[in-house]
Amino acid sequence: MSWSTRELAELAGTTVKTVRHYHEIGLLEEPDRAANGYKRYRIKHLIRLLRIRRLTDLGVALSDVPAIESSEESAEETLRSLDAELKVSIERQQQMRDEIKLILEHRSRPDLPQGYDGDVSGMTEMDRTWMMLYSQVFDDDAQALLRESSEDERSDAQREFEALPADADEETRQRLAEAYAPLVRSQFEAVPALEDLATSDVPANSVILHAVVELYNPAQLDVLQRLNALLQISPRDQAGDAPEG
Known part of the structure; x- marks a missing residue:
């Protein structure tokens, strides 16, 4: 008794293409051919094919x-x-x-970092972008700090900053920076480690800087520059510079 390639493949639970591939890589011996030129597979070929299948089913590479x-x-x-x-x-x-x-x-989002289980109801796409970047460049402790600060309720200044158009006028930019400064100071006072993280000279901050430049429009970048300048002056300094009554 002999079988054609198709019949052999069906008996072994595989495909004609697979049988031919095994021939090509030398795992399965070519059978004799009948007078009409068709291959004639016998029991030894079936047994060999079943053994190969058994090994590959276990995950063994060919x-x-x-x-x-x-x-x-x-x-x-x-x-x-x-x-x-x-x-x-x-x-x-x-x-x-x-x-x-x-x-x-937690009805969370698959595009947030591994293990994130915080509230995502108020998260914007930008929030998710930053959380993913933080997960790659900061350690667990730093991520926890940043995550906690991002989950605070948004202020009017934050919402205005996020929606700020690229062509916002200078007055709007300055006003927004001044409105933002007390919020950032209060965060730093509540969690001093945040200020240490923001001002530390670590490789991660290079990535964050590149992200800021690429993710924010010119007006938003200008607000951040103004904000940074304001944060260099403490409230006490400002009081000391005020004219005497």
């Missing part, structure tokens, strides 16, 4: 099949290596499931 067949020692080494890879893969997949579960339970 390139490793010869090594596994060469000796028990090679087979054990290959399988142990494969088991270690599968362990890491399973752990990663479980972590992915845990993260997806967290997102679904």
Whole structure:
């Protein structure tokens, strides 16, 4: 009894294309041909094909099949290596499931950093962008500080800044910077570590600076520059510069 390529593939639960590929890479011996030129596969070919399928079902790469067949020692080494890879893969997949579960339970967003479980109801696209950048360049403690500050209720100044058009006039820019300054100072006073983070000379701040330049329009950048200038002057300094009555 013999079978055609299609019949052999069906018996082995695979495809004609796969059988032909195994021939091409030398895993499956070419069968004899009938007088009409058609291949004639026999039981040895079916057994060989089933063995290859068994190994690939275990996750063995086709390139490793010869090594596994060469000796028990090679087979054990290959399988142990494969088991270690599968362990890491399973752990990663479980972590992915845990993260997806967290997102679904907290009605969070998939485009937020790993493990984020805060309130996203008031988050803008810009907020999510910054949180993703922070997750890449800051450690867990710094991220927690930044996350906490971003979850505070938005002030009128913050909302105006976010909606500020690129052609905003100078008066609007200065007014907005002056309105923003007390808010930033109060944040720094409440959480001193935020000011340390903002003024520290760390590689992460280079990334943040590039992001600021690319994410904000010219008017917003001008407001930030004015704000920075204002923050260099403490309220006490301003009081000292005021004219005497």
